[in-house]
Amino acid sequence: EIVLTQSPGSLSLSPGERATLSCRASQSVTSNSLAWYQQKPGQAPRLLIFDVSSRATGIPDRFSGSGSGTDFTLTISRLEPEDIAVYYCQLYGRSPPFGQGTRLEIK
Amino acid sequence: EVQLVQSGAEVKKPGESLKISCEASGYSFPNYWIGWVRQKPGRGLEWMGVVYPADSHITYSPSFQGQVTISADMSARTAYLQWNSLQASDTAIYYCVRPVAYYDSSGYRLQVEYFQYWGQGTLVTVSS
Numbered sequence: 001e002i003v004l005t006q007s008p009g010s011l012s013l014s015p016g017e018r019a020t021l022s023c024r025a026s027q028s029v030t031s032n033s034l035a036w037y038q039q040k041p042g043q044a045p046r047l048l049i050f051d052v053s054s055r056a057t058g059i060p061d062r063f064s065g066s067g068s069g070t071d072f073t074l075t076i077s078r079l080e081p082e083d084i085a086v087y088y089c090q091l092y093g094r095s096p097p098f099g100q101g102t103r104l105e106i107k
Numbered sequence: 108e109v110q111l112v113q114s115g116a117e118v119k120k121p122g123e124s125l126k127i128s129c130e131a132s133g134y135s136f137p138n139y140w141i142g143w144v145r146q147k148p149g150r151g152l153e154w155m156g157v158v159y160p161a162d163s164h165i166t167y168s169p170s171f172q173g174q175v176t177i178s179a180d181m182s183a184r185t186a187y188l189q190w191n192s193l194q195a196s197d198t199a200i201y202y203c204v205r206p207v208a209y210y211d212s213s214g215y216r217l218q219v220e221y222f223q224y225w226g227q228g229t230l231v232t233v234s235s
Contacts, residue, residue, distance in 0.1 A: 033220070035220070035221035035222070037152075037222070044202055044225040044226065044227055044228050045144075045152065045202070045222075045225055046225065047221060047222060047223055047224075047225075050207075050220070050221040050223075051221075056223070088151065088152055090152075090221065090222070092218060092219060092220045092221065093218065093219065094216060094217060094218060094219070095154065095168050095169060095170075095219075096154050096219045096220075097154075098151055098152040098153070098154070099151070100151045101151050
């Protein structure tokens, strides 16, 4: 069973800055089998990125995904106050695991 | 527009039974997998399982096999999550999800990709 570990656990940045969120898999991941979600306070999660780097419908191009093997990254360029949320990565599979999340705060 | 609308919050006592629902609209209900994700208070997300309404085939996460029952009613365009005997540890928000999923080359092992659509969540509180 592959375990996903996200870092940092929390992140506090100013508007306009760039956020880099990491997701590390315990084993190498085959093909582009990773997604990212955004969960704003009191809301359901929302799909941001699928297949490592494809943005979901309606997601602004400030959000981008990259990576391969065991290391994956969600980058949010030019942070906006509305980006306050917990971000989760998730691996495809027969029993798809989620990472534990990274909490993003805006200063 | 795809929509997943879940039933309202529930407060139950340990040992009681419960069935929560998720009504789908905006797509061909029989032909897409639909399922559930759990989020315990202040915690992360856990995939529970999915059902294919057209043939009622169900795949459970090993962590939830035997603990819950997932089902679907095509005529009502609704998926369900059911417990026979709730425990305090079942207290959580349960999200209805529509994943991208397919059978692999074996023809019987389900591969779940990403969760494209989410319901608004149903809070289940189990307390004596």
